[in-house]
Amino acid sequence: MKVPLSGPDITEREKQLVLEVLDSGQLSLGSKLEAFEAKMAAYVGRRYAIACNSGTSALHMLIRAMGIGEEDEVITTPFSFVSSSNCILYERARPVFVDIDEQSFNINPELIAKHITERTKAILPVHVFGQPANMEAIMDVAQTYGLRVIEDACEAIGAFWNGKMAGSFGDAGVFAFYPNKQMTTGEGGMIVTDDPELAALCRSLRNQGRGEDGLWLSHVRLGWNYRLDELSAALGIAQLERIEQLLGRRAEVAARYLEKLADVPGVILPVIDPRAEMSWFVFVIRLQNSLRRDFLMERLLAQGIGCRPYFPPIHLQPFYQQQFGYQQGDFQVTESVSASTLAIPFFSGLTEAQIDYVCRAIHQELAVCL
Structure with missing residues (x-):
C-alpha cells in the first residue's frame, strides 16, 4: 500500500470558483482576492487581512513594515521551518534563538527575557504543528519590554489558546496555505492585523510599493511582487467556507x-x-x-x-x-x-x-x- 505523507482536500466547489475566475478574464487583483481577505479577517476576528503569495512573504513584509533592520534583533525559535528566521535575515536583522518547551515544542516563554538586549525589536513565536504557543506569557514579556509581536500561525489556522484564536494576539499574525496545510491555495499566505497603518503598508509592499491611491505605475516605496493571484484566492474562499x-x-x-x-x-x-x-x-x-x-x-x-x-x-x-x-x-x-x-x-x-x-x-x- 502506498500512503503519501500529505495531500490536499479539493472538491467540486474549489473547481467551480476557479472556473469562475478563468471565465471572468481577471486573473489578478480582483473580486476573489477581496472576498478571500474579508472572509479571513472575519474568521480570525481581526480588522484587516492582506493576502500574498506565501507565508514567507507575509513574514518578510511585516519585518520591513515594522521598521526592523540592520543590527536589530528578533527573538524566535530554532525549531521551525527555516523561513521563520530567514525573513529576519532578509532585512539584515538577526534572529536570536530561544530554546523550546519539551512538551509543546514551542518557544519557552520563561527563557525569553534573558535574551532581550537594547537591540531587540520584536518577538516572533511559531505555533509549531498547530499547537499555539503560550501567547499570554509571550505578550506579557513583550509589553514589559516594549516589543512588537509577529505571530507565525502558518501551521495553526483555527487553533485557540485559552479561547482566543491563534493569529489574533500579536501586532500581526501570519497564515500560510501550502498544499500540506489544513487549507490550501496552492501557494499563498495571509497577514492579519488590527493596525490600519500596518495593513496599508503591507498592501503597498506586496504590489511593488504602489501608493495607496492605486495609480498605475505610481510607486512610492521599494516593494516586491508578493501578490496572490485570483485563482489562488478562489481556492482560498472555497477552502475557508468549509474550514x-x-x-x-x-x-x-x-x-x-x-x-x-x-x-x-x-x-x-x-x-x-x-x-x-x-x-x-x-x-x-x-x-x-x-x-x-x-x-x-x-x-x-x-x-x-x-x-x-x-x-x-x-x-x-x-x-x-x-x-x-x-x-x-x-x-x-x-x-x-x-x-x-x-x-x-x-x-x-x-x-x-x-x-x-x-x-x-x-x-x-x-x-x-x-
Whole structure:
C-alpha cells in the first residue's frame, strides 16, 4: 500500500470558483482576492487581512513594515521551518534563538527575557504543528519590554489558546496555505492585523510599493511582487467556507492515531496543553532515545509509507552555522526533540485502512529497533 505523507482536500466547489475566475478574464487583483481577505479577517476576528503569495512573504513584509533592520534583533525559535528566521535575515536583522518547551515544542516563554538586549525589536513565536504557543506569557514579556509581536500561525489556522484564536494576539499574525496545510491555495499566505497603518503598508509592499491611491505605475516605496493571484484566492474562499469540516476531519485522523499508537512501546505521542485547542497540521510521533529514528524512517519508506523528520534545527542548518558559528549543543531541547521526531502520513483524506497499515508498520518495525 502506498500512503503519501500529505495531500490536499479539493472538491467540486474549489473547481467551480476557479472556473469562475478563468471565465471572468481577471486573473489578478480582483473580486476573489477581496472576498478571500474579508472572509479571513472575519474568521480570525481581526480588522484587516492582506493576502500574498506565501507565508514567507507575509513574514518578510511585516519585518520591513515594522521598521526592523540592520543590527536589530528578533527573538524566535530554532525549531521551525527555516523561513521563520530567514525573513529576519532578509532585512539584515538577526534572529536570536530561544530554546523550546519539551512538551509543546514551542518557544519557552520563561527563557525569553534573558535574551532581550537594547537591540531587540520584536518577538516572533511559531505555533509549531498547530499547537499555539503560550501567547499570554509571550505578550506579557513583550509589553514589559516594549516589543512588537509577529505571530507565525502558518501551521495553526483555527487553533485557540485559552479561547482566543491563534493569529489574533500579536501586532500581526501570519497564515500560510501550502498544499500540506489544513487549507490550501496552492501557494499563498495571509497577514492579519488590527493596525490600519500596518495593513496599508503591507498592501503597498506586496504590489511593488504602489501608493495607496492605486495609480498605475505610481510607486512610492521599494516593494516586491508578493501578490496572490485570483485563482489562488478562489481556492482560498472555497477552502475557508468549509474550514471546520477540514479541521474536524484532521482531528478525527489524529484521534485514530492517538488511539492506535497509544500502547506501542517506544512511541511518545503528541502532548496537548489543556489551555490549547489544537489545529492538526501534521502528526508527529517522538521516539524514545533508545530507538533509532532514522532506521524506522527507512523501513517505513521501504513499505510505501511517507514520513519525514520534523524539524531539523534551524541553528544547525549549514548556512546558519557558517554565518553565526552555531554548534551542536547550543539549544539542547530543540536538538533532542529534532533527533527523535518523525512526521507520519497525515491529511483529511487518509482512510481507515491506510491508518491501520501505518500503525501496524510502526509497531512491527519498532519491535526490530528495540
